[in-house]
Amino acid sequence: MKVPLSWLTEYVTLPYSTDEIAKTLVLAGIEVDAIEFTGGSFSGVVTGEVIESSPHPNADRLTVAKVSDGNEIFQVVCGASNCRPGIKVAFAKIGACLQDEKGSFKIKKGKLRDVESFGMLCSASELGMGASSEGILELPKDTPLGIDVSSLYGDTIFSLSLTPNLGHCMSVYGIARELAAFFQIPLKPILVDRVTETGKPGIEPFVEDKNLCPYYRSKEVRSVVVGPSSDALKEKIELSGLRSINNVVDIANYVMLATGQPLHFFDLNEIKGSSIFISPCDKDSSVVTLDGSAKTIPQGTTVIRDEEKILAVGGIIGCLQGSVTEKTTDILIEAAVFDPASIRRASKALSLKTDASARFERGVDPGALATALELAAKLLVKEAKASSVSVDFTGAMPPVPVKKIVCRTKKVRDLLGVSLSTGEISELLAQLQIVTESEQEGSITLLVPSYRNDIKEEIDLVEEVARLYGFNNLPKSRGRHISSILPDEPVFLCENKARNLLLQEGLQEMLTCDLISPSSAEVAGEREDPGIELITVLQSKSADYSVMRPSLLPGLLTALKHNLDRQNKTVAGFEVGRIHFKQDGNFTERPSIAVILSGLSTPYHHDPKPREVDFFDLKGIVENLLESFSLPKVEFEVSHLKTFQSGRQAKVFSKKTFLGVIGEIHPFTLQKLDISGRVYCAELDLQMIESLKSNAISVKPLPLYPSSERDWTISVSKETKVGDILSDIRRSAPALLENVFLIGVFENEKIGTDRKNVTFRFSYRDTEKTIDSATVETIHTNLLQKVAQKLGNCIL
Numbered sequence: 001m002k003v004p005l006s007w008l009t010e011y012v013t014l015p016y017s018t019d020e021i022a023k024t025l026v027l028a029g030i031e032v033d034a035i036e037f038t039g040g041s042f043s044g045v046v047t048g049e050v051i052e053s054s055p056h057p058n059a060d061r062l063t064v065a066k067v068s069d070g071n072e073i074f075q076v077v078c079g080a081s082n083c084r085p086g087i088k089v090a091f092a093k094i095g096a097c098l099q100d101e102k103g104s105f106k107i108k109k110g111k112l113r114d115v116e117s118f119g120m121l122c123s124a125s126e127l128g129m130g131a132s133s134e135g136i137l138e139l140p141k142d143t144p145l146g147i148d149v150s151s152l153y154g155d156t157i158f159s160l161s162l163t164p165n166l167g168h169c170m171s172v173y174g175i176a177r178e179l180a181a182f183f184q185i186p187l188k189p190i191l192v193d194r195v196t197e198t199g200k201p202g203i204e205p206f207v208e209d210k211n212l213c214p215y216y217r218s219k220e221v222r223s224v225v226v227g228p229s230s231d232a233l234k235e236k237i238e239l240s241g242l243r244s245i246n247n248v249v250d251i252a253n254y255v256m257l258a259t260g261q262p263l264h265f266f267d268l269n270e271i272k273g274s275s276i277f278i279s280p281c282d283k284d285s286s287v288v289t290l291d292g293s294a295k296t297i298p299q300g301t302t303v304i305r306d307e308e309k310i311l312a313v314g315g316i317i318g319c320l321q322g323s324v325t326e327k328t329t330d331i332l333i334e335a336a337v338f339d340p341a342s343i344r345r346a347s348k349a350l351s352l353k354t355d356a357s358a359r360f361e362r363g364v365d366p367g368a369l370a371t372a373l374e375l376a377a378k379l380l381v382k383e384a385k386a387s388s389v390s391v392d393f394t395g396a397m398p399p400v401p402v403k404k405i406v407c408r409t410k411k412v413r414d415l416l417g418v419s420l421s422t423g424e425i426s427e428l429l430a431q432l433q434i435v436t437e438s439e440q441e442g443s444i445t446l447l448v449p450s451y452r453n454d455i456k457e458e459i460d461l462v463e464e465v466a467r468l469y470g471f472n473n474l475p476k477s478r479g480r481h482i483s484s485i486l487p488d489e490p491v492f493l494c495e496n497k498a499r500n501l502l503l504q505e506g507l508q509e510m511l512t513c514d515l516i517s518p519s520s521a522e523v524a525g526e527r528e529d530p531g532i533e534l535i536t537v538l539q540s541k542s543a544d545y546s547v548m549r550p551s552l553l554p555g556l557l558t559a560l561k562h563n564l565d566r567q568n569k570t571v572a573g574f575e576v577g578r579i580h581f582k583q584d585g586n587f588t589e590r591p592s593i594a595v596i597l598s599g600l601s602t603p604y605h606h607d608p609k610p611r612e613v614d615f616f617d618l619k620g621i622v623e624n625l626l627e628s629f630s631l632p633k634v635e636f637e638v639s640h641l642k643t644f645q646s647g648r649q650a651k652v653f654s655k656k657t658f659l660g661v662i663g664e665i666h667p668f669t670l671q672k673l674d675i676s677g678r679v680y681c682a683e684l685d686l687q688m689i690e691s692l693k694s695n696a697i698s699v700k701p702l703p704l705y706p707s708s709e710r711d712w713t714i715s716v717s718k719e720t721k722v723g724d725i726l727s728d729i730r731r732s733a734p735a736l737l738e739n740v741f742l743i744g745v746f747e748n749e750k751i752g753t754d755r756k757n758v759t760f761r762f763s764y765r766d767t768e769k770t771i772d773s774a775t776v777e778t779i780h781t782n783l784l785q786k787v788a789q790k791l792g793n794c795i796l
Contacts, residue, residue, distance in 0.1 A: 002158070002240050008176050008179070010188070014179065021158070038155045042099060043097045043150070045090050045091065045096050047146060048070075049068050059112070067091050074119055076120065080123070083135075088141060090137045091122075160175070166362070182468065184431060192374040198388050198389065199391075200393075201218060202390075209302075213339070214339075215397055218392070220330065222388045223387035249265075258375070271332065279303065280299075287310050290319070295313075297313060333373060351542075400450045403450075404445055405461060409442050410442060412465055425465055429465065434461070491687060508573045509575065510556060512549075512575060517543055524550045524643070557673055572613075595682045596679065598613065613678070613680060659684050665681055705769060714757070715755055716791060718747075722758055746758075
């Protein structure tokens, strides 16, 4: 929601800086997403007046104008059709700086069709102050000449995000009310001069289900003239993020933005009969809505209809039939309160969310209907030249209920940790127009205004006291440790340990949704278990959230795509979460760990230069993780899963128990997700890791004697697996072999296109004494001969 500061100041005086206002809104629980400053990115543009204009001698669509800035008169060639003597304009002199899509540019002396031009007359869009570019900007007639245009058109726009409980803040007046309470300054009421009402309404509304629409008022306005809005009205609508349509539509939007009460305008002459009916739709019905799309209204949805047709979907959107057009002269104004739950269901069923439905879903103030109608009628008389206004039709509307809630002083003190008296609590809540009806010993009976739909019980009042007192002013006490006789869940402890270990690896934790689309589920790695089925959600929000994730990989790939689209090319992340699937008719939920790598392995540096991550970076992370859990005999075996690239994938086992898979995602899979570059992923079964982990800690003394190292380079077939060679070495290892490492793999045409050289480093150590070179040579030579015999086709 966008709220202009200039509009706020109509209701509350704010002698505070923009930062102070934003900070106060955040403390009030209203998130400030952004602060925009309008007025256009231009300089050197002053107010001027067209003294005279004449047709261009060499161009039919151009005009030669004489423009005065109050001191001098300039000749300007203009192409706008509304360039005429007597109007005040925005005049960009030579040297003025403007901005367009390509960047900034300066106004220079020019010549158009052999006629010199000493400047430019600007449209609103050229100054960045509106979407319209039809004609030059016409300033008010009383505008002084020669002043900077940016001083006339400048405002501060707060972009706000509201949680579902803040329906009372979905208006300019609602935000002003919050600021008045927190700054403890007076709030100006919305004053509406009542227009003269003549005659009774000719259309009688009938509400057939009071549960769906408890409050409904209407008013008839005749002889309106539909046309462009005034500059003041248009500016407020556009600064608030909406598009100006015409004066009638803009008035409806203005009232909604100002008061939070959505209105709907019907063409009175298009309504058949003398009655309209507000009732649930008795069957599925097809209509064309105001946005021009065909919709099927489900049975049971609240609609407004006349004797022949549906005029609107209650609280959501109007239909083309009965809508206001340029030919409309008479209007029926609707102001109502609809049931939030029914609006939410209908909006979801129609896949349609509007500004009106967003407000009705959160709940609107039944006490503001009369004010909204009066304000709309006044504006229609002023902006659309309406000649007559009927009295309101209220029907048998129930009175607005008065909410009385008792708040105990002790409850406030216990929950907030602040010793507040009864009087102090009353004063704080009075700032929000929550009036004290009576005080008893230790409690207060409070009257809650009708616009606060979110306050329903005592705890809500305690929260309001905390907001006004200031969450940042509440005392912070140290938490007390309370031990339980119940042990922690092992998988929970395992999850926390895995999370900390992966953070130490330099990965960033990601959180993705448990619900995914069926197409995303196809990217999930294949499981070893047979008979796996997807779990489909019965009442999904949409197809994109219709199945439970059988793997963490789809969510991580989606997060990667989101980062790549925003030029974040290097991603190293992980997720610890649950996966869900159906096996042999049983629903299963298993904890899992997934890791994703893409981009560079290290930050940019001149030496060494950064390189792309590879399979072994991922393998190293997985090995470190599993080693930290002390898993027995971890092995990697070649796999052939379609999700991963052939030759760059492996299954992970511990004591022949399948733990998961690692590898490079297949390019075909990435192509479907529109992801470029190499992406490496791993997914492990955390439940199996927890079942196999060992809590035993083994230690050994630091070696007292030095080691002796030997390198060995062997030429083998390209098909020979390095892991198999390492296994053969370890199986034949003598007692003095402390460790063996792979230190290099070399491929070159000189050694053969079908061969590779592999270099290992052996470390020998005797824990009893210093090992001599002759002994090392003997045992090293014997070991190499044994391994070479097992390998067969190799060259030492």
